[in-house]
Amino acid sequence: MTRAALYLRQSMDRDGRSEGIDRQRARCRSLAESRGWDIADEYVDNDVSASKPRGAGTAWHRLIVDAKAQRVDVVVAVDQDRILRGIGDLVTILDTGVRIATVDGELDLTTADGEFRATLAAGLARFEVRRKSERQKRANAHRRERLLPAGGRRAFGYTKLRAGAAVDWPKRVSSDGTEWPDYGHEPLEPEASAVRQGYAMLLAGATLRSIARAWNADGLTTTVGQRFEAYSVRNVLANPRNAGLVAPPRSAADGGQSGAQNLRLSDLPVGSWEPLVSPETWAAARDLLADPARRSNPGAMPKTLLSGIATCGVCGAPMKAGVIRDIRSYRCSASPHLSRKRDDADHFITHVVLDRLARPDAAEILRRPDAPDADRLRAELLEAKAGEANVLALVGQGLTTIDAATATLRDVRERIAKLEASLTDAGRVNVLGALVDSAEAAGDDYEARWAAVAEAWAGLDEDRQRAIVRKLVGIVMRSPGKGSRPPRDAAGRLAHTEATLALTWH
Numbered sequence: 001m002t003r004a005a006l007y008l009r010q011s012m013d014r015d016g017r018s019e020g021i022d023r024q025r026a027r028c029r030s031l032a033e034s035r036g037w038d039i040a041d042e043y044v045d046n047d048v049s050a051s052k053p054r055g056a057g058t059a060w061h062r063l064i065v066d067a068k069a070q071r072v073d074v075v076v077a078v079d080q081d082r083i084l085r086g087i088g089d090l091v092t093i094l095d096t097g098v099r100i101a102t103v104d105g106e107l108d109l110t111t112a113d114g115e116f117r118a119t120l121a122a123g124l125a126r127f128e129v130r131r132k133s134e135r136q137k138r139a140n141a142h143r144r145e146r147l148l149p150a151g152g153r154r155a156f157g158y159t160k161l162r163a164g165a166a167v168d169w170p171k172r173v174s175s176d177g178t179e180w181p182d183y184g185h186e187p188l189e190p191e192a193s194a195v196r197q198g199y200a201m202l203l204a205g206a207t208l209r210s211i212a213r214a215w216n217a218d219g220l221t222t223t224v225g226q227r228f229e230a231y232s233v234r235n236v237l238a239n240p241r242n243a244g245l246v247a248p249p250r251s252a253a254d255g256g257q258s259g260a261q262n263l264r265l266s267d268l269p270v271g272s273w274e275p276l277v278s279p280e281t282w283a284a285a286r287d288l289l290a291d292p293a294r295r296s297n298p299g300a301m302p303k304t305l306l307s308g309i310a311t312c313g314v315c316g317a318p319m320k321a322g323v324i325r326d327i328r329s330y331r332c333s334a335s336p337h338l339s340r341k342r343d344d345a346d347h348f349i350t351h352v353v354l355d356r357l358a359r360p361d362a363a364e365i366l367r368r369p370d371a372p373d374a375d376r377l378r379a380e381l382l383e384a385k386a387g388e389a390n391v392l393a394l395v396g397q398g399l400t401t402i403d404a405a406t407a408t409l410r411d412v413r414e415r416i417a418k419l420e421a422s423l424t425d426a427g428r429v430n431v432l433g434a435l436v437d438s439a440e441a442a443g444d445d446y447e448a449r450w451a452a453v454a455e456a457w458a459g460l461d462e463d464r465q466r467a468i469v470r471k472l473v474g475i476v477m478r479s480p481g482k483g484s485r486p487p488r489d490a491a492g493r494l495a496h497t498e499a500t501l502a503l504t505w506h
């Protein structure tokens, strides 16, 4: 009597079509019975990932031991993937002398001789590799179609996507009352807040390195337990997953990187999970990260408040930081014809910026008529996309020719490009939001508002302070005139500095 061993393994492939143990058992039994084999034992592995070794304690290990001891004649599994994860496994199991049969019939060594096995093994190894990659691609495509996030390792900021085949997920309600499918992929604190903070910092001009420092200081690590570096922060922030957008397939052409940076925002389908930031914020960050200047030298930001922002009143060149006769200064980057005391200028600009943000109309800064309205832009973008689709449909139905439609398509595509750019700008406006919010929260009293804004300001790193200055005001530095000396009292110095700075509020 041939003794059959059933090998059953819960698949870790999140392809939505994995087979449960019970179903595998039924199919394997039915094969064994049809061949008239005696079922000697069952070997059940749960959650043994394809990348982990199947060592002692696993059913696979026990199966090999039993096969070597010739307690088993044939191993039955539903398919090759269930039992063999590579050429190594095949060699291991063939060395025991045991035969293999799969329900799907792709692998049947119950009649093969040794030489045939060896030939087959080589073919199988190649087949295995190709099949695995095809299966992975299919699984990913399947997830994208269902607007699910990509599987695999847990993403920073989110809990791990649950494996399984369910189509109708139960709902969960997020803190703002929105319903989301409960498939295990939801914001995970404190990482989710760190991701939001990371975008805010990046858009305010912070370096990837300073974001990594902030995350490390908060005791956060990557999902494989590493300290954050600039590149790992980039990997987190570049991921469209954070904006609830479904990433396009990875292609070999971009070195396995997601192709999201080459796509328009409207080309990325909106996923079915809770976003951490708006699509505009993500798109603005993506553009910043794609900036080649930033890529080649992410740490090289000026470290003084006004260098590169203020310009020379004599020639218009940017002012740069320097030290002249032991005094911290800003000086014209083109010529030694102008320099100003750095501390006085920084103090004055900080003063006027805090004043501007503490004023009752500070919120107006965010509501200027030229400030982009993200909701309106989004609606217009959808409209433009629909227009593009309509034209293409007309061409497809033969109602117009592609030549006749070309001008219209060009117009609508230009419009889409403009709207994409404006939406990305809308993401950058958020830089000031936090400061204005802190003023609003302090109520109507000017002193209280000032104190709240000053506290928030002091908590920002230089990169963000610089971004806010740049956003609010243009600064031209002028000479105070020969022999002019600043007064010693604070108010006098402020007035003296004011006289040499021409401000243009944006």
Ligand SMILES: [Zn+2]
Pocket (backbone or CB within 6 Å): 312, 313, 314, 315, 316, 317, 332, 333, 334, 335, 337, 338
């Ligand atoms: Zn100059």
